[in-house]
Amino acid sequence: MKIVVLKFGGTSVGSFKRIRIISKIIISYIKKKYAVVVVSSAMSGETNKLIKKSKEICNNFDKSEYDVLLSAGEQIACALISGNLIRLGYKSRSFMGWQVPILTDTNHGNSKINYIQKNNLIKFLKSGGTPIVAGFQGVNNKFKITTLGRGASDYTAIMIAKYLKAQKCIIYTDVEGVMTTDPKVYKNAKKIKIISYEEMLEMSSLGSKVMQSNSVQDARLNRINFDVRSSFKSTVGTSVTKRKNIKNNKVITGISLTKNDAKVTIVGVKDKPGIAASIFEPFSRNNINIDMVVQNISANRHDTDITFTLKQDDLNKTLKLLKLNKKITYRKILIDKNVSKVSIIGVGMITTPGVTYRMFKSLSRKNINILVISTSEIKISVLIKSINVKKAVSALHKEFKLDK
Numbered sequence: 075m076k077i078v079v080l081k082f083g084g085t086s087v088g089s090f091k092r093i094r095i096i097s098k099i100i101i102s103y104i105k106k107k108y109a110v111v112v113v114s115s116a117m118s119g120e121t122n123k124l125i126k127k128s129k130e131i132c133n134n135f136d137k138s139e140y141d142v143l144l145s146a147g148e149q150i151a152c153a154l155i156s157g158n159l160i161r162l163g164y165k166s167r168s169f170m171g172w173q174v175p176i177l178t179d180t181n182h183g184n185s186k187i188n189y190i191q192k193n194n195l196i197k198f199l200k201s202g203g204t205p206i207v208a209g210f211q212g213v214n215n216k217f218k219i220t221t222l223g224r225g226a227s228d229y230t231a232i233m234i235a236k237y238l239k240a241q242k243c244i245i246y247t248d249v250e251g252v253m254t255t256d257p258k259v260y261k262n263a264k265k266i267k268i269i270s271y272e273e274m275l276e277m278s279s280l281g282s283k284v285m286q287s288n289s290v291q292d293a294r295l296n297r298i299n300f301d302v303r304s305s306f307k308s309t310v311g312t313s314v315t316k317r318k319n320i321k322n323n324k325v326i327t328g329i330s331l332t333k334n335d336a337k338v339t340i341v342g343v344k345d346k347p348g349i350a351a352s353i354f355e356p357f358s359r360n361n362i363n364i365d366m367v368v369q370n371i372s373a374n375r376h377d378t379d380i381t382f383t384l385k386q387d388d389l390n391k392t393l394k395l396l397k398l399n400k401k402i403t404y405r406k407i408l409i410d411k412n413v414s415k416v417s418i419i420g421v422g423m424i425t426t427p428g429v430t431y432r433m434f435k436s437l438s439r440k441n442i443n444i445l446v447i448s449t450s451e452i453k454i455s456v457l458i459k460s461i462n463v464k465k466a467v468s469a470l471h472k473e474f475k476l477d478k
């Protein structure tokens with residue numbers, strides 16, 4: 075039995091028309107002699123509506139009943155898909171998380187899957203049926219319904235593919251795949267045919283529209299290859315797999331960018347152990363996400379400057395926390411509200427020398443000033459003024475031959 079897991083996101087099942095269209099996609103795999111397991115999300119907007127209901131009835135809605143409520147969206151979508159397949163002459167039935175069962179921990183609202191019992195699904199597949207499994211939900215050891223976190227029907231699909239040892243896992247969504255960069259910023263952005271888990275995770279600004287990033291991480295840990303593609307177009311999507319499977323001559327796979335970042339420099343903080351920790355401790359306590367951090371070497375051995383970036387939305391709160399912080403002293407604080415991080419990403423850079431130079435050179439040719447630099451094994455990021463982003467992305471896209 076060659077098993078394929080087909081996952082449909084909210085917009086792919088967002089209307090009766092869409093459900094009819096994805097039924098055709100499902101049938102096309104049945105005709106190719108695949109044993110098809112469908113995983114569906116709720117119709118788009120449904121989960122939000124359910125959350126709103128819980129808030130309207132009271133503040134502090136009970137966590138366990140919250141999961142019962144939220145899981146209802148997937149139940150509706152699955153019944154509609156299955157009912158439509160039956161109408162078209164195919165054997166099908168819906169499976170809620172507890173019916174599979176998909177066993178989870180007890181952390182309501184954000185549970186992790188412990189185990190998926192595959193017997194019921196396999197039996198149904200062997201009888202020629204197409205199971206339609208509710209994404210985003212499971213059951214815990216107290217027989218209570220749990221949910222797996224927002225966007226987690228991707229997670230369900232990856233884990234079903236793992237436990238059923240599926241040959242293929244395809245995530246159908248409303249975008250064509252992962253693009254080399256944001257097409258709204260650079261119109262010659264191209265679809266990436268194949269990408270590694272690590273690159274996909276690094277390309278969060280591009281990848282997040284495509285798939286929930288925790289699920290990419292779960293796929294990576296379990297070595298599940300998957301494709302992301304559109305249910306609205308018949309074009310092939312992006313394959314996501316481990317590095318070894320990629321025979322690519324490109325040094326760079328994609329260029330990601332952030333919008334609405336801000337930069338803060340604290341001038342003249344003491345150069346001694348524990349200062350950086352004292353600065354950042356209140357931010358972490360208040361869930362403020364700090365991105366890039368640079369500390370200069372101290373010229374006079376007494377004090378130094380620390381620069382960091384964060385989301386513009388968090389800037390005011392951060393400045394307040396800094397002023398309240400009695401553990402540090404400094405001369406002044408400088409801020410820049412309109413900065414963006416542009417990153418080039420690619421496993422190819424590990425083995426190719428000169429990538430950093432080529433990046434800096436292309437930016438300098440366009441007269442773009444680099445404010446902060448940071449690097450990891452497969453990513454080089456620069457912070458620049460937001461007005462320069464379009465120019466920078468276009469120069470880098472050409473430099474690393476992503477237009478072709």
Ligand code: ASP
Nearest residue numbers: 115121210224225226227
């Ligand atoms: N319906 C759930 C949500 O909106 C799960 C999903 O769409 O993946 O978060």
Ligand code: MG
Nearest residue numbers: 083084115225
């Ligand atoms: Mg989704």
